[in-house]
Amino acid sequence: MLDSKKLNVDFGFSIKSVLVLLSLWIGTSVLAQQDAQYTQYMYNTVSVNPGYAGSRGQVSIAALHRSQWLGLEGAPTTQTFNIHSPIGYKGLGLGLSIVNDKIGPTSETNFDVDFSYTVWTSAEGRLSFGLKASANLLDVRFSELNQFTTDQTLQQDIDNRFTPNIGAGVYYHTNKFYAGLSVPRILETSHFEESSLSTAKEQMNFYFITGYVWDLNPMLKFKPTLLTKVVQGAPLQVDLSANFMLNERFILGGAYRWDAAFSGMVGFNINGNFLIGLGL
Numbered sequence: 214m215l216d217s218k219k220l221n222v223d224f225g226f227s228i229k230s231v232l233v234l235l236s237l238w239i240g241t242s243v244l245a246q247q248d249a250q251y252t253q254y255m256y257n258t259v260s261v262n263p264g265y266a267g268s269r270g271q272v273s274i275a276a277l278h279r280s281q282w283l284g285l286e287g288a289p290t291t292q293t294f295n296i297h298s299p300i301g302y303k304g305l306g307l308g309l310s311i312v313n314d315k316i317g318p319t320s321e322t323n324f325d326v327d328f329s330y331t332v333w334t335s336a337e338g339r340l341s342f343g344l345k346a347s348a349n350l351l352d353v354r355f356s357e358l359n360q361f362t363t364d365q366t367l368q369q370d371i372d373n374r375f376t377p378n379i380g381a382g383v384y385y386h387t388n389k390f391y392a393g394l395s396v397p398r399i400l401e402t403s404h405f406e407e408s409s410l411s412t413a414k415e416q417m418n419f420y421f422i423t424g425y426v427w428d429l430n431p432m433l434k435f436k437p438t439l440l441t442k443v444v445q446g447a448p449l450q451v452d453l454s455a456n457f458m459l460n461e462r463f464i465l466g467g468a469y470r471w472d473a474a475f476s477g478m479v480g481f482n483i484n485g486n487f488l489i490g491l492g493l
Contacts, residue, residue, distance in 0.1 A: 254422070264342055268306065275295050277292070287318070289316040290314075326345070327345050328345075330342050334385070338387050341384045347380065351373070376402045379400060392423040394419075416446060419442065422441075433458070434457070434461075438454050462482045464478065465478070
């Protein structure tokens with residue numbers, strides 16, 4: 214059953230091993246800023262783990278849109294675009310991500326550059342080490358709020374306040390299995406620290422992601438995945454999902470966010486290089 218007050222929709226589009234997704238449940242934060250998280254995280258791994266950059270062995274592009282709490286003024290929306298690819302010397306990968314996040318009078322845009330280096334650990338296994346460099350632009354339009362304070366620090370809008378950050382991750386994968394550990398934002402930047410009435414602080418988000426592919430028969434694959442996120446000041450977040458892929462074309466599955474919500478997923482692989490999906 215869907216709760217209209219908690220409805221999130223993610224649109225994604227991808228070219229050359231890219232994909233489109235709609236998902237329903239995304240973690241947000243109140244006292245401490247957290248990274249946005251998509252229900253179909255398995256298709257947006259480069260956003261949380263820079264070691265994933267270039268791991269698909271070809272140019273991969275993805276674009277996604279999320280709308281949360283539809284119909285409410287100032288409701289959160291998020292747009293994501295990323296591109297990554299192996300480059301030059303064998304083992305190197307490079308990626309670029311742009312995430313635009315809006316809620317009420319606040320807008321944030323993150324620009325991420327991901328770099329990875331991969332080593333072969335066996336005939337099939339590869340271990341990648343990744344680094345992420347980020348630039349954050351923050352806008353806060355205090356002038357749009359009904360204010361009940363004369364605090365001078367809340368009288369002027371914030372326009373494109375710039376803060377840098379760095380991240381790191383390791384990612385291991387074979388043709389059937391993958392697992393990764395990462396911290397996309399290491400620096401804990403404080404916002405509005407000049408005000409005694411309002412504060413927001415970037416917290417380190419620790420991610421663990423893993424998944425496996427079972428060939429149930431020549432036409433049917435089963436793909437369970439897990440994402441765990443740990444951040445100070447927020448409950449442990451665990452996402453479990455399971456997808457079935459029929460004839461390399463049709464995808465059907467479901468997901469559960471621990472102590473939060475269930476969602477369903479459908480997808481269609483149009484031509485082997487273009488995948489479109491919906492999660493509700």
